[in-house]
Amino acid sequence: MDIKNDTNLSGRFIFIFVLMIVLIAGSFFGGVVVGSEQRSIDRVNELENKEEEKPMMVDFSPFWKTWTALEENHIRSSEVSAQDRVWHAIKGLTRAYNDPNTVFMPPKESEDFETEISGRFEGVGMEIGERDGIITIIAPLQGTPADKAGVESGDRITEIDGEPTKGMTVDQAVRLIRGEKGTEVILNIFRESEGESLDIPIIRGVIDIPTVDTTMRDDGIFVISLFNFAGQSVSKFQAAMVEFRTSGADKLILDLRNNPGGYLQASVEVASYFLPAGEVILKEKFSDGRDVKVYRSKGNSGNYKAPEMVVLINQGSASASEIVAGALSDHGVATTVGARTFGKGSVQEVIRITSDTSLKVTIAEWLTPNGNSFEGEGIGPEVEVEITREDFEEGVDPQLDRAIEILLGN
Helix, strand or coil: CCCCCCCCCCCCEEEECCCCEEECCECCCCEEEECCHHHHHHHHHHHHHCCCCCHHHCCCHHHHHHHHHHHHHCCCHHHCCHHHHHHHHHHHHHHCCCCCCCEEECHHHHHHHHHHCCCCEEECCEEEEEECCEEEEEEECCCCHHHHHCCCCCCEEEEECCEECCCCCHHHHHHHHCCCCCCEEEEEEEECCCCEEEEEEEECEEECCCCEEEEECCCCEEEEEECCECCCHHHHHHHHHHHHHHHCCCEEEEECCCCCCECHHHHHHHHCCCCCCCCEEEEEEECCCCCCEEEECCCCCCCCCCCEEEEEECCCCCCHHHHHHHHHHHCCCCEEEECCCCCCCEEEEEEEEECCEEEEEEEEEEECCCCCECCCCCCCCCEECCCCHHHHHHCCCHHHHHHHHHHHCC
């Protein structure tokens, strides 16, 4: 996760998420803009200053009547603290926006979130999101317990250790799935391609997130597999590009399949290796009517000529992966091959509400250079290639094979 070492974002960390949560200790990265402490304080003060204006327009008497009725009549009223009621009330407020990416985090969840974006994790190693109201696996991370257990992108989680996920938020699912290494969690999943439910037991472990893998093929094609846009991805991708340039190859496959995303800045850096300086990589459209913000290529390759190139994508490619694939496709420097991407094209900002709670709120959506939104819809490949369960079990990869055919002119 490139953690925004640049100073041009004024101390704000930017990273990507669907609320796509990586189940390694909790959440992964996800279209989130983490404001500096000063920014957070300013935002809280701004809301407080409006307190005299907005509540005057709302009748809160039903809320307080419900509060009192529950306190006086519910059989477990004494077991629920007043503060917990407040936290849950705020969670209910966020759900009114019908946006799974906008969530309120009470003290423990807020602490977990800050810990989980810092580096090493324990859990199962996959990212989940909400699709059509159902908890869905976006992608398992390569080599993690989830990957080894056989979970797949697109699997729908119906139960977690026997508890139904119907009506469950992504955050609630994350808390049930994550846990200490060596412990077991059983996921009941529905796999559409097989038309049946499966119980998949997974032993949690320590997750070391893979970043980059390179292969120089005998046919002269160089393959870079980028597994995430995380802390070390930019420096490791730079090393991979040096390896590619010195290999003598002029044909490149960039494999972004099952890459759930990472930091926004990392996606800009990666795309900048293939686009001249100044070319648009993505646009950021805000809901409050502000001008669209444009992110442009830094021209990381200088005058280096872009290679003949294919980008592999699938339903596990999300957010940062979609930014790169969309930019290279729109500019015509690469052909996209595979399956439609997940469709995470929104930005979340973390706002400090109290000293130990925070709100993650959607503030903008991303557009490709041509102005196309991919939130919820994903990006369709220029060349669609299906990969079946049988292909996987037999160790064949028709998507990669088609990419090779395109580059070799077959």
